[in-house]
Amino acid sequence: MGQPGQIREVRDKIGPTRTSDLRAIINLEQRLVPDLIDALTKRYTILRTVSLLQPVGRRLLAQELGITERRLRAEVDFLREQGLLTVSALGMALTPVGEKLVEELAEYVHEARDLTRRETALAERLRLERVIAVPGDSDTSETVQKDMGRAAAQYLKSILSEGMVLAVSGGTTLASVAAALVPANYHGRITVVPARGGMGEDLDKQAGSIAAKIAAKLNANHRLLHLPDNLGEEAAAVLAQEPEIREVLELVRSASVLLLGIGVAQAMARRRHLRPDQLALLNELGAVGETFGYYFNRRGEIVYVTPSTGLKLENIKRIGHVIAVAGGASKAEAILAVLSYNFPPLTLVTDEGALTGMLKLLEGR
Amino acid sequence: MGQPGQIREVRDKIGPTRTSDLRAIINLEQRLVPDLIDALTKRYTILRTVSLLQPVGRRLLAQELGITERRLRAEVDFLREQGLLTVSALGMALTPVGEKLVEELAEYVHEARDLTRRETALAERLRLERVIAVPGDSDTSETVQKDMGRAAAQYLKSILSEGMVLAVSGGTTLASVAAALVPANYHGRITVVPARGGMGEDLDKQAGSIAAKIAAKLNANHRLLHLPDNLGEEAAAVLAQEPEIREVLELVRSASVLLLGIGVAQAMARRRHLRPDQLALLNELGAVGETFGYYFNRRGEIVYVTPSTGLKLENIKRIGHVIAVAGGASKAEAILAVLSYNFPPLTLVTDEGALTGMLKLLEGR
DNA sequence: CGTTGATGGCTACCTTAACAGTCATATGCT
DNA sequence: AGCATATGACTGTTAAGGTAGCCATCAACG
Numbered sequence: 001m002g003q004p005g006q007i008r009e010v011r012d013k014i015g016p017t018r019t020s021d022l023r024a025i026i027n028l029e030q031r032l033v034p035d036l037i038d039a040l041t042k043r044y045t046i047l048r049t050v051s052l053l054q055p056v057g058r059r060l061l062a063q064e065l066g067i068t069e070r071r072l073r074a075e076v077d078f079l080r081e082q083g084l085l086t087v088s089a090l091g092m093a094l095t096p097v098g099e100k101l102v103e104e105l106a107e108y109v110h111e112a113r114d115l116t117r118r119e120t121a122l123a124e125r126l127r128l129e130r131v132i133a134v135p136g137d138s139d140t141s142e143t144v145q146k147d148m149g150r151a152a153a154q155y156l157k158s159i160l161s162e163g164m165v166l167a168v169s170g171g172t173t174l175a176s177v178a179a180a181l182v183p184a185n186y187h188g189r190i191t192v193v194p195a196r197g198g199m200g201e202d203l204d205k206q207a208g209s210i211a212a213k214i215a216a217k218l219n220a221n222h223r224l225l226h227l228p229d230n231l232g233e234e235a236a237a238v239l240a241q242e243p244e245i246r247e248v249l250e251l252v253r254s255a256s257v258l259l260l261g262i263g264v265a266q267a268m269a270r271r272r273h274l275r276p277d278q279l280a281l282l283n284e285l286g287a288v289g290e291t292f293g294y295y296f297n298r299r300g301e302i303v304y305v306t307p308s309t310g311l312k313l314e315n316i317k318r319i320g321h322v323i324a325v326a327g328g329a330s331k332a333e334a335i336l337a338v339l340s341y342n343f344p345p346l347t348l349v350t351d352e353g354a355l356t357g358m359l360k361l362l363e364g365r
Numbered sequence: 366m367g368q369p370g371q372i373r374e375v376r377d378k379i380g381p382t383r384t385s386d387l388r389a390i391i392n393l394e395q396r397l398v399p400d401l402i403d404a405l406t407k408r409y410t411i412l413r414t415v416s417l418l419q420p421v422g423r424r425l426l427a428q429e430l431g432i433t434e435r436r437l438r439a440e441v442d443f444l445r446e447q448g449l450l451t452v453s454a455l456g457m458a459l460t461p462v463g464e465k466l467v468e469e470l471a472e473y474v475h476e477a478r479d480l481t482r483r484e485t486a487l488a489e490r491l492r493l494e495r496v497i498a499v500p501g502d503s504d505t506s507e508t509v510q511k512d513m514g515r516a517a518a519q520y521l522k523s524i525l526s527e528g529m530v531l532a533v534s535g536g537t538t539l540a541s542v543a544a545a546l547v548p549a550n551y552h553g554r555i556t557v558v559p560a561r562g563g564m565g566e567d568l569d570k571q572a573g574s575i576a577a578k579i580a581a582k583l584n585a586n587h588r589l590l591h592l593p594d595n596l597g598e599e600a601a602a603v604l605a606q607e608p609e610i611r612e613v614l615e616l617v618r619s620a621s622v623l624l625l626g627i628g629v630a631q632a633m634a635r636r637r638h639l640r641p642d643q644l645a646l647l648n649e650l651g652a653v654g655e656t657f658g659y660y661f662n663r664r665g666e667i668v669y670v671t672p673s674t675g676l677k678l679e680n681i682k683r684i685g686h687v688i689a690v691a692g693g694a695s696k697a698e699a700i701l702a703v704l705s706y707n708f709p710p711l712t713l714v715t716d717e718g719a720l721t722g723m724l725k726l727l728e729g730r
Numbered sequence: 731c732g733t734t735g736a737t738g739g740c741t742a743c744c745t746t747a748a749c750a751g752t753c754a755t756a757t758g759c760t
Numbered sequence: 761a762g763c764a765t766a767t768g769a770c771t772g773t774t775a776a777g778g779t780a781g782c783c784a785t786c787a788a789c790g
Contacts, residue, residue, distance in 0.1 A: 021386055028470055031447060032408050036394075036401040043397050057765050070750055073767090082396055087766070089758045105393055143462070150448050182446055422738045435777055438739095454785065456738070 026112045027135055037112045044109045046075055047084060047094065047102045055091035118355055122348075125362055126336075129345040137353025138173075138328035144351050145327065149176030152325040152349040156259065157181070159321050160218070162189035164256045167311055168214060169195045169292040170207040171261035173325050178213040190220035193252045195260065195292045196310030197227035207292075223248045227309045236309050253315040262326035263290045264334045272306060289337030291324070298333075300340025322346040332357025387476050395477070402477060409474050410501070411440055412449060412459065412467045414508050420456035431505055474500055483720055487713075490727055491701075494710040502718025503538075503693035509716050510692065514541030517690045517714040521624060522546070524686050525583075527554035529621045532676055533579060534560045534657040535572040536626035538690050543578040555585035558617050560625065560657045561675030572657075588613045590675055605674065618680040627691035628655045629699040637671060654702030656689070663698075665705025687711040697722025 029036050049064055050056060058076065062069040076092065079085050084098035094102070119131040134151050136144035156177070160166070168174060192215040194207030208224045215222035225248055227239060239245055263271075265287040269279055285303040287295035294313055295304040302313065316322065322343055326335050327350045336358050339348065395402050414429055415421060423441065427434040441457065444450050449463035459467065475481060484496040499516050501509035521542070525531070533539060557580040559572030573589045580587035590613055604610055628636075630652040634644055650668035652660035659678055660669040667678065681687065687708055691700050692715045701723050704713065715723075 022390070024469075025387065025390060025473065028466065028473065029405065031449070031466060032470070033401050033405045036398060036405065039398050039401055040394065059765075068750075070752085074749080084396070089765070091765070101393060101396060104389070105397070108390060108393065146448075146462075154446065180448060182448075424738065433778070435779085439776080452739080454738075 022108065022111050023135070026108075030112075040105075041109055041113055043075060043079065044102070044105050046072070046079065047098055047105075050085060050092050051094050051099060051102050054093040055088065057091040061092070115352065115355075118359060122355060122358055122362075126339050126348075128339065128348055130347045131355070132347065132349045133352055133355045134327075134350075135352050138351050139330050139353055144353075145173070145176050146180060148173070148325065148327045148349060148351050149178075149180035152177045152259075152323065153181040155347065155349060156257075156323060157184065159257065159323075160186070160190060162186060164190050165251055165254060166190060166192045166211075166214070166220075166257045166259060167195045167252055167255035167319075168192065168207055168211050168258075169260040170205050170210060171263060172205055173261045173327070174207075174210050174259065175205050175213075177259065177325055178210050178217065181214060181217040183217050183219075185219045187219065188221050190215075190218060191251060192218070192220050192222040193248060193255065194225055194310065195252065195255075195258065196308050197225045223251060225249070225252070225310055236307070240309065249310070252311050255311070255315075255319055257321045257323070258311070258316065258319045259323045259325065260291050262324055262331065262335050262338050264288070264331060265290045265295050265337075269295075274306075289334035291338050294338075296337040296341055298337050298340070300337060300342070302341070317344055319344055323349065325349045327351030327354045329353035329357045332361060336361055387473065388481075391473070391477050406474050406477055406500075408440060408444065409467070409470050411437070412444065412463055412470075413512075414506075415450060415457050416459050416464060416467050417508050417511060419458040420453065422456040426457065429506060429508060478717060480717065480720070483724060487720060487723055487727075491704050491713075493704065493713055495712045496720070497712065497714045498717055498720045499692075499715075500717050503716050504695050504718055509718075510538070510541050511545060513538070513690065513692045513714060513716050514543075514545035517542045517624075517688065518546040520712065520714060521622075521688060522549065524622065524688075525551070525555060527551055529555050530616055530619060531555060531557045531579070531585075531622045531624060532560045532617055532620035532684075533557065533572055533576050533623075534625040535570050535575060536628060537570055538626045538692070539572075539575050539624065540570050540578075542624065542690055543575050543582070546579060546582040548582045548584075550584045553584065553586050555583060556580075556616060557583070557585050557587040558613060558620065559590055559675065560617065560620075560623065561590065561673050588616060590614070590617070610674075614675070617676050620676070620680075620684055622686045622688070623676070623681065623684045624688045624690065625656050627689055627696065627700050627703045629653070629696060630655045630660050630702075634660075639671075654699035656703050661702040661706055663702050663705070665702060665707070667706070682709055684709055688714065690714045692716030692719045694718035694722045697726060701726055 026037065046061075046065065049061060053061070053064070056064075058069055058072055062072040065072065076085070076087070079098070080087060083095060084101060085092050085094050115133055115135065119133050122128070123131045132151055132155060134144060134147045136147065138145040138148060156166075192211045194211045196207055211222050211224065214220070225245070227245065240249060265282055266279070268290040269282055269287075274282070282295060282304055285295075286297040287303050288298055289296045292311065293306040293308045294302050295306075297303045322345065324335070324339065324346060326348075332354045335348070335350065335354055339346070391402070411426075411430065414426065418426065418429070421429075423434055423437055427437040430437065441450070441452070444463070445452060448460060449466060450457050450459050478500050480498050480500065484498050488494070488496045497516055497520060499509060499512045501512065503510040503513060521531075557576045559576045561572055576587050576589065579585070590610070605614060630647055631644070633655040634647055634652075639647070647660060647669055650660070651662040652668050653663055654661045657676065658671040658673045659667050660671075662668045687710065689700070689704065689711060691713075697719045700713070700715065700719055704711070
């Protein structure tokens with residue numbers, strides 16, 4: 001739909017103010033009536049297609065639009081009622097009013113659908129199941145971070161069902177997911193576990209605390225891994241034999257949903273108090289992104305792993321749903337690196353800043 | 366809703382482009398997805414009402430909005446899921462995000478209801494300086510009445526300055542203006558007086574009480590007319606000689622701002638305990654609207670005056686600002702009648718219900 | 731200090747109306 | 761006549777909304 005060339009021209013004439021106003025309005029609308037934009041776009045697409053193909057019959061049009069004829073009929077009836085198109089024996093055609101509407105709507109729809117378009121573009125490039133992006137940039141605005149949290153929380157709830165095991169990693173982003181979760185009651189039929197053992201000082205941002213918080217909100221069970229993160233190998237092996245711990249570890253490795261945050265490698269390494277020589281090594285290896293202890297280079301290859309207990313990347317393959325949440329332009333490179341790894345079906349919840357950054361990086365390649 | 370004074374200011378700063386853009390977009394949307402725009406305004410109304418009443422329970426809110434509790438629940442669930450409001454044991458309240466959204470949406474809804482255009486249309490037809498209308502109908506919702514009070518209070522403050530004398534009439538509407546007034550400090554440099562002597566039993570709705578309340582809120586002076594309203598002519602003449610009373614009377618007659626409510630003639634006459642023969646007379650004379658003792662027929666002619674002490678219509682000509690406040694579809698005819706009289710520059714603060722009613726009546730003529 | 735009434739939230743059940751799928755029919759063009 | 765199209769009617773499914781009864785909480789009051 002929508003000849004981009006034309007739209008660009010129009011926009012340039014009108015100037016940036018109009019576009020930003022438009023965005024602001026679209027934003028408000030999307031919050032209060034999310035399906036408004038969808039419905040509007042759908043009808044716009046119909047009008048637009050008719051305008052190109054007219055006169056056109058319903059069967060053909062339905063086929064063209066990929067919807068059933070019956071459904072199309074309902075839409076067409078409405079549009080005719082509104083005086084935007086007429087039907088004759090030869091098929092449908094737009095009225096002058098309809099033609100004008102299509103023209104005026106072009107910019108709006110383009111603007112409204114821009115995020116969606118880029119979401120799918122990124123999803124295709126990285127072979128992700130789905131990308132959900134909220135407007136704005138977490139780097140510059142805290143509300144965007146919250147917004148992203150809410151989007152992730154909403155998506156999470158949509159795929160959760162009783163009997164599932166949910167593994168979560170740590171970080172501020174996931175903390176905001178937990179905070180944004182609207183309480184629900186799963187009658188203890190869901191179990192939430194941290195993907196790995198404890199780490200760092202800030203309790204609120206640890207995987208364990210986040211697991212506990214999510215469990216509380218959903219009235220679910222939670223189990224914790226009371227283990228230091230940086231164990232030696234033998235010590236880890238010994239501890240893993242403890243029944244209590246083994247049980248949790250098995251739970252973690254059988255998780256059906258994994259919720260993970262993504263960090264910038266250097267920042268994460270520093271937060272983990274790696275030694276200077278380790279930091280240098282990471283740098284040398286080209287590590288840019290990190291998620292629950294695994295460091296990735298630009299090509300999505302694992303270049304370093306912090307010794308830790310809990311979920312291993314091998315176990316991940318069996319997980320049905322992986323949800324990655326991360327945003328902010330500054331994280332674009334890190335997210336890209338991590339997601340270049342060959343994950344199972346993965347949904348990325350991000351923000352416009354990171355989305356734009358990632359697409360730009362991909363273009364540069 | 367949405368503080369018309371502020372809105373107008375903002376709008377002026379941004380210039381006409383934004384408003385017309387907004388109008389254009391809303392127009393398109395209204396053509397293509399009318400029911401979703403309805404949903405949008407409905408949700409806005411809910412948020413707005415919660416914002417005024419919070420914390421508020423569902424039952425009360427449903428009653429206020431005139432919808433069933435069940436229906437409201439669906440909406441509330443959605444709004445909560447969107448992070449716009451929270452529910453607690455005490456009831457619902459807006460989140461900061463929700464508050465911000467309401468603010469940003471005010472202008473949108475104003476445009477969506479086509480209030481701006483209709484405001485100016487009415488102002489032109491009746492030669493008023495300005496018309497300010499809030500969305501909704503006071504007849505069916507109490508919050509609309511409050512909202513109208515807020516709009517009037519805000520406008521009043523915008524034109525008040527030190528040294529002024531403000532005369533007020535009575536009625537529930539003006540009581541809500543007084544209640545909505547945000548306290549300010551005029552250092553006793555403003556004087557508030559009732560437009561007329563006392564009347565009726567309900568103290569809170571009397572001109573005197575309202576004057577006192579407004580004065581208290583603004584830290585202004587007030588003087589009262591301790592006079593029965595229904596005096597004989599001689600008695601009035603005698604009393605008017607009393608220095609104390611004479612002083613106040615002169616103050617009233619030199620008022621620079623007049624705030625008045627408008628009532629339906631029959632209802633007001635009954636509240637004033639006029640005799641049946643007087644009521645019949647009013648009816649015969651075609652009185653439909655009333656303001657501070659003057660009764661007007663449909664053509665804006667004074668057909669009856671209750672004998673009283675205080676401001677006379679002759680004195681009104683010198684007053685710089687007259688603010689009339691009245692709303693509700695049921696008052697449309699009365700307001701129209703009163704405002705057909707040749708007032709000095711007058712600003713009408715009303716609601717959508719009355720505005721719609723008035724325009725319909727004007728069209729019928 | 732317990733009781734009661736008001737307010738607020740939650741769940742379950744059932745009715746109804748909107749929606750979409752299917753088939754049959756009418757119309758007009760070639 | 762044959763094709764493509766619109767149009768209408770019938771129907772099963774589904775989700776929305778109405779109704780009702782329940783419990784929790786809090787404050788007023790005996």
